[in-house]
Amino acid sequence: MSYRKFLKKMKPKEQRKDLEKVEQKSIGTSITENLNIIKQKTGNSPDIIIRMLTFSHDPEVSTAIVHVDGLVDNPTINEFLVQSMEDSVQEKLEEKDLFKVFSEKVVAVSSLETLKDWDSLFLALLSGDTVILADGKNEALIASTRGGERRLVEQSDSEITLRGSKEGFTESINTNTALVRRIIKNPNLWVESMNLGKQTNTDLSIMYINGIVDTDIVKEVRQRLARVNLDAILDSGYIEQVIEDESSGLFPTITHTERPDAVAGNLLEGRVAIFVSGTPHVLIVPAVMIQFFQTPEDYYVRFPISTLIRMLRVFMFLISLIGPAFYVAVTTFHQEMIPTDLLVIIASQTESVPFPAIVEALIMEVTFEILREAGLRMPNKISATISIVGALVIGQGVIQAGIVSPAMVIVVATTAIASLATPNYDIAISARLLRFAFMLSAAIAGFYGIILGLIMLIVHLASLRSFGIPYLTPLAPLEWKSLKDTIIRGPIWSFNERPESLHPQNPVRQGKNQKPLPPLKRRMVRADTKEGDKNES
Structure with missing residues (x-):
């Protein structure tokens, strides 16, 4: 009773x-x-x-x-x-x-x-x-006697790097904030705590560096969190969906990470981190599109290598977005673009296939999405077996049955691998969904349909905002000083200022003359500096 x-x-x-x-x-x-x-x-x-x-x-x-x-x-x-x-x-x-x-x-x-x-x-x-x-x-x-069983600090499974810290966030909010404080030993690293969720009373904290972050961004974060009136907050995804600028779009306007060094790097640029108890995923605002192609490891290696890797990621993203659509457009409307020998091979392969190229592409894409989702939800020991066996058996079976041509299997498999090369899962999902729209537009109008779709996509991206910051910054609007950390990653010694779009209170990131010099020039610079100090005195 x-x-x-x-x-x-x-x-x-x-x-x-x-x-x-x-x-x-x-x-x-x-x-x-x-x-x-x-x-x-x-x-x-x-x-x-x-x-x-x-x-x-x-x-x-x-x-x-x-x-x-x-x-x-x-x-x-x-x-x-x-x-x-x-x-x-x-x-x-x-x-x-x-x-x-x-x-x-x-x-x-x-x-x-x-x-x-x-x-x-x-x-x-x-x-x-x-x-x-x-x-x-x-x-x-x-x-204060909080404790109990907690997961230990381990390496993040979703953001694995070869170089850099191996620590990842846990479900304890106090542990997560402490991991960031170990990196940034600065009294200006401020933390504000609150409770959200009428039934769950979930602990939530926002972290920023006072004196660097724009006060308007911090004020906007506080206001948006104050408007949250949910019954429960079970994950940071609940917060992300109610405070982002555009909740109905396909592209994420808030990024999240499980790595303390990634949070520290964004805080030093002038961003705000949002910690939610019970989840290892920390939200970072504001976010621009180029961030989803960057990883903390990019800053741990020399800039030529990092630049090439970033270019490869963007190229793989484009393949995952319009790869099948390009094949459908070429084989359906623009056969003159294919070399004659290759065209003869493709024609001989598709001769026994009863479906047009768009139907082949849809069949294979849906099949690969089913295999990907099944492998993701199954236990680790079974998921790898399901993915490999399923891809081999189904791929070989549809070719022998004459349902799909071998060329289409190669295109779809390459597209699936390219989508996995995108470092951020959220942006990869966006490409996977838009891929179907591009395939349909290519089947209707060929290259004209693909180009029209790309124009509409760029217009949509240009209209997005993340806490008031344009989504395509620093490309649109153009910021020359910030271009050195986009697709092209400049050397560390050239990062003298923080991103202009964030309007940091302290725009100076590091001192000048950080470029390494040969021993002879270094001695000459020291001599000139000492002589200048004597003249000033």
């Missing part, structure tokens, strides 16, 4: 009196009534642990500590908190205020605070803190 049904069978006066206890905002002075309220509000759940303590005090005062099993660090409670409470009372038997004694002597926990309302008490209790109640006190002492 629920507590509400139990109240209906009570007498009216007793019912009103007990309801007032449950709904009251402030904590009462009776420890028995306070503990009953905690039991009633939590449904007398077995994981709510209540321990009664009685100290030799004059007069004796009953004390209780309440915590949630699995959310706290049990050694901290048993070995430090309770023991420190007993020792503190023994040292100051004449002190009448137990909470004052505890606050002065209990130093084994990271923080102690006093609360007087039930809402704050339950939020702290269900967050992993320990609640200390004493008879005769209309307040509760909250001890």
Whole structure:
């Protein structure tokens, strides 16, 4: 029987009196009534642990500590908190205020605070803190004892790099913010915390570097988060979908990462990071399109190598976007563009195929998407087998059955591999969806349809904004100083200023004359510098 049904069978006066206890905002002075309220509000759940303590005090005062099993660090409670409470009372038997004694002597926990309302008490209790109640006190002492089983810091599975840090974020928001603080040891690295979700009360933090980030961006982030009124926040994707500028588009306007070094690099450029408890994916705003083709490893290698790799990623993205459409347009409308020998081979292969090129492409693309989704959702040991066996068996089967030509299988397989070369999963999904639209336009109008689709796509991208920043920045609008970190990655010593589009308070990123010099020129520069200092003095 629920507590509400139990109240209906009570007498009216007793019912009103007990309801007032449950709904009251402030904590009462009776420890028995306070503990009953905690039991009633939590449904007398077995994981709510209540321990009664009685100290030799004059007069004796009953004390209780309440915590949630699995959310706290049990050694901290048993070995430090309770023991420190007993020792503190023994040292100051004449002190009448137990909470004052505890606050002065209990130093084994990271923080102690006093609360007087039930809402704050339950939020702290269900967050992993320990609640200390004493008879005769209309307040509760909250001890920070958050712990429990957590996943250790491991390498990110979705953002693997050969060089650089191997640490990845976890589901603990405190661990994630600490990983970034290990990289940026700056007191201007500020963190603001809040709770979102009417039922879940999910912890959320925003992080930025004061003195670098544009205050208007931080203000906009605060305003958008303040408007969030969801029932639950189970992942950072909930936040992403309600604060982005364009939620109905195919292209993401907010990026996310599992790497602390990636967050640190974006913070140093003047962006804001949003941490959500329970997920290792940290949101970064604002985001521009070129970011989705960059990885932290690009800055750890020499710039010629990084530039070539970025160009390869953009080229693979274009193949994954219009590869099958290009083949459909050439074989359907523009056969004159194919060399004669190759055209004869393709014609002989497609002679026994009963479907036009567009139908072949749709059959193979849908089949590969099914295999990709099946391999993604299956256990790791089975997914690789399903992907390899499925691709080989189905590919060979459709060719022998005469449903699809071998050339179409090669084109679709190349397109699938090219989509995997895109470093960001969100932008790769956008290309996979738009690929079908480009294939249909190519089947209708050939190259003219592809070109028209590309023009419409560029116009759409130019209209997008991410927290007020144009999506195609620094290409449109054009920013000459920021072009060195787009498809072409300039040398590290040339990154003297931060991106202009972010309007950073401190645009200077590093000092000048960072370019490495040969030993002879270096000595000449030092001599000129010393002589100039003497003349100034």
